[in-house]
Amino acid sequence: MSNANILLGVNIDHFATLRQARYRDAGRLNGQMVEPDPMVLSLLSEKAGADGITVHPREDERHIQRGDVLRIRENIQTRLNMEMAATDDMLAFALEVKPDSICIVPENREEVTTEGGLDVAGNFERIAAIVESAWNAGIETSLFIDPDPDQIVASAKAKASHIELHTGAYANAYYESGRSEEFARLVEGSERAHSAGLIVNAGHGINYVNIKEVRTLPHLNELNIGHSIISRSVFYGIDEAVREMKALIIGG
Ligand code: PXP
Numbered sequence: 001m002s003n004a005n006i007l008l009g010v011n012i013d014h015f016a017t018l019r020q021a022r023y024r025d026a027g028r029l030n031g032q033m034v035e036p037d038p039m040v041l042s043l044l045s046e047k048a049g050a051d052g053i054t055v056h057p058r059e060d061e062r063h064i065q066r067g068d069v070l071r072i073r074e075n076i077q078t079r080l081n082m083e084m085a086a087t088d089d090m091l092a093f094a095l096e097v098k099p100d101s102i103c104i105v106p107e108n109r110e111e112v113t114t115e116g117g118l119d120v121a122g123n124f125e126r127i128a129a130i131v132e133s134a135w136n137a138g139i140e141t142s143l144f145i146d147p148d149p150d151q152i153v154a155s156a157k158a159k160a161s162h163i164e165l166h167t168g169a170y171a172n173a174y175y176e177s178g179r180s181e182e183f184a185r186l187v188e189g190s191e192r193a194h195s196a197g198l199i200v201n202a203g204h205g206i207n208y209v210n211i212k213e214v215r216t217l218p219h220l221n222e223l224n225i226g227h228s229i230i231s232r233s234v235f236y237g238i239d240e241a242v243r244e245m246k247a248l249i250i251g252g
Contacts, residue, residue: 011226048242117146147189171205
């Protein structure tokens with residue numbers, strides 16, 4: 001089956017992680033270009049067929065920097081999706097950047113990457129207020145949630161346009177007995193969200209193996225993929241890494 005309409009958002013943060021491993025202070029102090037530059041890698045990802053670029057500036061800027069996000073916004077030709085914590089500071093930055101979409105994610109200082117889904121139901125007022133401010137600025141909002149019925153209902157109630165289903169638990173269970181159960185939860189979550197009028201994206205832990213099953217999720221609009229693409233680019237270059245993932249998403 002062909003999935004020609006499923007979009008690929010390349011999460012380029014991990015290139016910034018690599019740069020920060022060496023140039024943690026230099027980039028921040030004088031704004032000089034130090035390699036690898038996530039902006040250049042965003043342009044190369046687009047050239048290879050990415051439908052959008054995803055960035056996740058964190059409060060402590062430990063990966064991608066705000067300056068990177070602004071340069072990426074200015075230079076890319078496709079869509080910019082900015083993942084962000086539900087804070088006033090990040091909302092103010094989003095309103096300055098004006099990405100095409102924001103994706104609200106939970107954020108802990110200590111985590112290496114985003115760990116669990118957002119608790120929309122438990123932080124309803126705050127999240128609904130951010131959705132409204134973004135909408136008034138012409139920015140779409142996605143909420144990064146587990147495929148939990150309560151979170152899906154709360155996301156629709158908060159008037160988000162999209163959800164991003166957290167595929168991390170499924171990816172972690174891929175080689176274990178819980179895989180089909182986790183996949184069934186995603187299928188059910190996607191059906192439920194679609195029925196509630198939400199556009200369904202998915203992301204986290206998607207790689208060149210599990211994509212063959214992930215792409216069969218119903219109603220998929222976009223997949224946001226970072227680690228596996230960046231890792232493959234170390235061996236084959238970003239162009240081939242993106243092209244191959246895009247070809248696998250589309251299937252045949
Ligand atoms: N989507 C969201 C909301 C994320 O936080 C992340 C991780 O940064 C991703 C997608 C990409 O995950 P991965 O790097 O595992 O592909």
